Amino acid sequence: xxxxxxxxxxxxxxxxxxxxxxxxxxxxxxxxxxxxxxxxxxxxxxxxxxxxxxxxxxxxxxxxxxx
Ligand SMILES: [Zn+2]
Numbered sequence: 001x002x003x004x005x006x007x008x009x010x011x012x013x014x015x016x017x018x019x020x021x022x023x024x025x026x027x028x029x030x031x032x033x034x035x036x037x038x039x040x041x042x043x044x045x046x047x048x049x050x051x052x053x054x055x056x057x058x059x060x061x062x063x064x065x066x067x
Contacts, residue, residue: 001044001053012048039063 001008005015019042039060045052056064 001046002055005044007046007049007051009051010046010049012046014047016045016047018043018045 001015006013007015040057041054042057043052043054
């Protein structure tokens, strides 16, 4: 989805990109975006079926090692 801009669920290419200032934070149920000081995530949302994928920005991936 990130690379080919195509929804893996419905194959739609109508993808909304959201450059988020939020941060990925895990709880027992799902990932929520709360703290923008740590990792920044980008989201890709299919406008057709609503499927969503979240990615930590490339430049923040190395921070994962220190968390
Ligand atoms: Zn879709």
